Amino acid sequence: MAADIISGKEIGDEIRAEIAQRVSDLKKNHGLVPGLATVLVGEDQASHMYVRMKNKAAGELGLHSQQITLPGDTSEDELLGVVAGLNGNPDIHGILVQSPLPDGIDEAKVLLAIDPAKDIDGFHPLNVGKLNTGSDDVLVPCTPAGIIELLMRSGNDPAGKHAVVVGRSNIVGRPMASLLVRKGPGGNATVTVAHSRTPELGVITRLADILIVAIGRPETITGDMIKPGAVVIDVGSNRVDDPETEKGYRYVGDVVYEEAAEVASAITPVPGGVGPMTITMLLSNTVAAAVALAGIDG
Numbered sequence: 001m002a003a004d005i006i007s008g009k010e011i012g013d014e015i016r017a018e019i020a021q022r023v024s025d026l027k028k029n030h031g032l033v034p035g036l037a038t039v040l041v042g043e044d045q046a047s048h049m050y051v052r053m054k055n056k057a058a059g060e061l062g063l064h065s066q067q068i069t070l071p072g073d074t075s076e077d078e079l080l081g082v083v084a085g086l087n088g089n090p091d092i093h094g095i096l097v098q099s100p101l102p103d104g105i106d107e108a109k110v111l112l113a114i115d116p117a118k119d120i121d122g123f124h125p126l127n128v129g130k131l132n133t134g135s136d137d138v139l140v141p142c143t144p145a146g147i148i149e150l151l152m153r154s155g156n157d158p159a160g161k162h163a164v165v166v167g168r169s170n171i172v173g174r175p176m177a178s179l180l181v182r183k184g185p186g187g188n189a190t191v192t193v194a195h196s197r198t199p200e201l202g203v204i205t206r207l208a209d210i211l212i213v214a215i216g217r218p219e220t221i222t223g224d225m226i227k228p229g230a231v232v233i234d235v236g237s238n239r240v241d242d243p244e245t246e247k248g249y250r251y252v253g254d255v256v257y258e259e260a261a262e263v264a265s266a267i268t269p270v271p272g273g274v275g276p277m278t279i280t281m282l283l284s285n286t287v288a289a290a291v292a293l294a295g296i297d298g
């Protein structure tokens with residue numbers, strides 16, 4: 001069996017077109033321009049690249065975006081002051097403080113300082129709590145939200161299926177499980193969560209109709225760990241050396257793609273699967289936050 005490829009690039013483009021239309025309608029009908037602020041502290045090159053990509057994507061879809069770049073020796077109090085300013089700024093509806101923060105700044109404290117209504121990462125404990133209590137009025141973490149879109153838009157509704165999530169991080173695994181078990185569209189699955197202390201992982205993964213792997217260990221899930229016909233979502237993005245490539249490295253997932261594609265009915269590639277969805281959902285959250293803050297219905 002050759003699995004269908006679930007393309008995050010194609011589905012992401014589809015959602016971005018919808019966001020651009022929504023942004024244009026909001027501007028025309030309500031004079032509202034959703035605004036994203038990204039805050040970057042220090043010189044981490046990968047963080048600079050991610051933030052550039054986020055602001056570029058926001059601009060392309062018609063959102064207002066503002067990047068605040070602070071030196072690596074910024075104090076926690078200074079950063080909290082910047083966050084407070086953005087909380088009170090009516091042109092900004094989504095605030096993203098890029099991780100990692102330099103030593104000496106308590107990320108949890110910064111996270112708590114962000115207005116939950118502008119917490120487009122969905123990491124504030126209020127949003128985490130709302131997600132876990134089934135509230136609709138919640139900003140959901142972008143990667144798992146993107147995975148639900150991938151499943152629904154590729155015709156793989158999780159309702160009534162057994163979903164196995166491998167990984168229990170606060171960014172991916174836990175919110176993923178919460179979304180899948182939620183009552184309502186995109187949810188209603190029976191969910192098992194596995195992690196590094198799960199014995200006989202293959203016994204568990206082979207039970208999955210939908211297998212979502214977010215462990216950050218290259219090519220850990222082999223073909224024999226997958227139930228024939230399962231849908232496989234590979235969140236992993238692992239850089240591995242490859243002298244055969246021009247750059248000397250390439251990215252692989254947490255799943256052995258070639259083996260899995262023989263067994264699964266559908267699979268996300270790496271790259272080009274889950275990755276492109278994350279920024280798209282960040283923009284989607286920014287628009288949702290703007291609409292909620294402005295009190296616009298629908």
Ligand code: NDP
Pocket residue numbers: 143166167168169170171172173194195196197198201214215216217220235236237238274275276278
């Ligand atoms: P974390 O390191 O925070 O969490 C990894 C989880 O996997 C932990 O719960 C850990 O268990 C579990 N785990 C580790 N090894 C094994 C194993 N051998 N068997 C079973 N479970 C295992 O990672 P993240 O959740 O942040 O990210 C996971 C992957 O997803 C990474 O490759 C990351 O780069 C990628 N990612 C991709 C994104 C995208 O946009 N494409 C966005 C976010 C992440 P325990 O809790 O017991 O330690």
